[in-house]
Amino acid sequence: MFKTYSYPKFPYIQSEEQKSSQVRRHKLVIVGAGPIGLTAALDAAAHNIPCVVLDDNDTVSVGSRAVCYAKRPLEVWDRLNVGERMVAKGVGWKLGKVFFKDRLSYQFDLLPEDDNKMPAMINLQQYYLEEYMVDEIGRLPQVDLRWKHKLMAIEQRNDHAVLTVETPDGVFTMEADWVLACDGANSDVRSMVGAQFTGQFFQDRFLIADVIMKAEYPTERWFWFDPPFHPNQSVLLHRQPDDVWRIDFQLGWDADANEEKKPEKIIPRVKAMLGDDREFELEWASVYQFACRRIDDFRYGRVLFAGDSAHQVSPFGARGANTGVQDIDNLIWKLKLVIEGDAPITLIDSYNEERAFAADDNLLNSTRATDFITPKSASSRLYRDATLQLAEDPDAEFARKLVNSGRLSMPTPYVHSSLNTQDEDVFGGGMHPGTNCADAPVKVQGKDAWFLNQIGGQFTLLSFGTAPVESVAHGRVSAKVLQVGRDIADEKGILAARYDAAPGTTYLIRPDQHVAARWRGFDETKIARALARAVAA
Amino acid sequence: MSLNLNSNIADPDAFYKELIDSQRGMDDAQAAMMNCKLVLLLANHIGDREVIREALKRAGGAV
Ligand SMILES: Cc1cc2nc3c(=O)[nH]c(=O)nc-3n(C[C@H](O)[C@H](O)[C@H](O)COP(=O)(O)OP(=O)(O)OC[C@H]3O[C@@H](n4cnc5c(N)ncnc54)[C@H](O)[C@@H]3O)c2cc1C
DSSP states (O other), X not given: OOSSOOOOOOOOOXXXXXXXXXXXXXXXXXXXXXXHHHHHHHHHHHTTOOEEEXXXXXXXXXXXXXXXXXXXXXXXXXXXXXXXXXXHHSXXXXXXXEEETTEEEXXXXXXXXXXXSSOSEEEOOHHHHHHHHHHHHTTOTTEEEESSOEEEEEEEOSSOEEEEEEETTEEEEEEEEEEXXXXXXXXXXXXXXXXXXXXXXXXXXXXXXXXXXXXXXXXXXXXXXXXXXXXXXXXXXXXXXTTEEEEEEEEETTOOHHHHTSHHHHHHHHHHHXXXXXXXXXXXXXXXXXXXXXXXOSEETTEEEOGGGTEEOOSTTSOHHHHHHHHHHHHHHHHHHHHTTSSOTHHHHHHHHHHHXXXXXXXXXXXXXXXXXXXXXXXXXXXXXXXXXXXXSTTOHHHHHHOOSOOOOOOOOOTTOTTOXXXXXXXXXXXXXXXBOOXXXXXXXXXXXXXXXXXXXSOEEEESSOOSSSEEEETTEEEEEEEBTTTBBOTTSHHHHHTTOOTTOXXXXXXXXXXXXXXXXXXXXXXXXXXXXXXXX | OOOOOSOOSSSHHHHHHHHHXXXXXXXXXXXXXXXXXXXXXXXXXXXXXXXXXXXXXXXXXXX
């Protein structure tokens, strides 16, 4: 197995603190080096927060696992210097086809918007994603990434937590002002702090297989309902780099996972799907059953949750990793301000407010897709099939809108967030407070550049007129002016169009590239008030 | 707008016959499938979620 990828084995190194038995207090300890913990480490370093990452293993994700990455997480990774490498290796796609029985039911185009640095969607095996982040972390002195370190227990104190960690050299104790639990869906930390993790379990089991083949199939997402080669169930086919194809077979609730995982069971299935004559090799396979659930609170004292430890969604719509990255994007700048004493601790609670809202949105979407794909009663199955049959009628556009083979992950705007300042001026377009910023091509010192690469990491005042000052501050938090026409040129007018800007329009943008407030003019008092609100002061 | 419960179809007897006749020769499964399509087509035509919800309720649905 694994013809296309050789797994790195990262060295275990005994830490100084374990050797010397000196209990050290760290600012931030991240538990888990999956995609979310690694993203957190990169973002912590970007904010100059020293951190320790603990992982009980010593390699990357085994098997492809998460495959599709959407534009917003790619933009976050681009801010953290790993996005371009992922896009270069990944395969881009935009066309999805849905088949019902032996016929094409309909197809959809992601219709990526032009003039964005990052593509709408790429496919990339999770192990590449993790490997690239580990490489980048190697260049960052702020991150101490420790393999073969398993968190065994947590004790919460008033203003810190005490961690018991096991390594090949035994057990030792560490202290942390903040602990970020990125330890996955079966999070131990969750049970250590007594958090609830509730929602809906789905009975159906799915077989996922990574298959190597040279195929001339176009780079598209193909989804089958009830195909002749796998009757009554659904199948998904996706292309990944290195001629690896990902196939998901729905197995139904009574499948025996250990039995179905055996090559002699998988190979005939894949053969039936591809037609007997196509050559392929099976690279990796796994059977899973999934749930849609979330933690009751993303913060327990000094312990914060992000990624699968905080929410688990069905795989339809590729939301797992995508949404976890956005948790980190939301959290780390807040943590930085709180650690530095520049914002009250209640700013951290806005993390739960905003990301629990996003998690609920994701859960709703993924539960709806799951109910469509795996109908729970004869009658709901009948409606599903009726919808698919109607969708084949070229005139029945309405039915195609009802077909749900997974709605692709889109960022959830924090429309109700307490950090937003509501509009007092009239704006068109979609850049409401709480929304992630749209990208646009700009010029910086005469050279082609992207707008999103000019912002992020700190507060920005995007000014479409001559700003009277260089920055506006609340306490030690300052928002620096980025003036269109001076610092960046918007030659094509795309930036102004996307932000519905007129001369004088001003946007207050958060460190996570989300709009906090906007006005038709530049009023320092109003800006300072909005800035205070955006840091929960 | 609310759900219209007054008679709204000219020549009700002819409509009813047309409805029943449209499923002539179908077995139960085919008729059930057709009914589902019909519900989807008509619901989309109505469009108004309030009206549809009221109809779901009147029909004994758990809403
Ligand atoms: C079989 C399978 C298939 C999937 N397919 C898809 C898909 O097609 N699309 C998609 O979007 N998502 C998919 N997912 C989900 C996706 O992989 C997750 O959403 C994503 O990996 C979440 O990242 P994470 O960092 O939160 O957690 P994980 O990737 O689970 O990482 C958790 C890390 O924490 C470590 N850890 C756990 N406990 C401890 C401890 N006590 N001490 C120290 N370290 C610890 C683990 O070793 C691991 O490295 C799949 C998941 C699985 C298991």
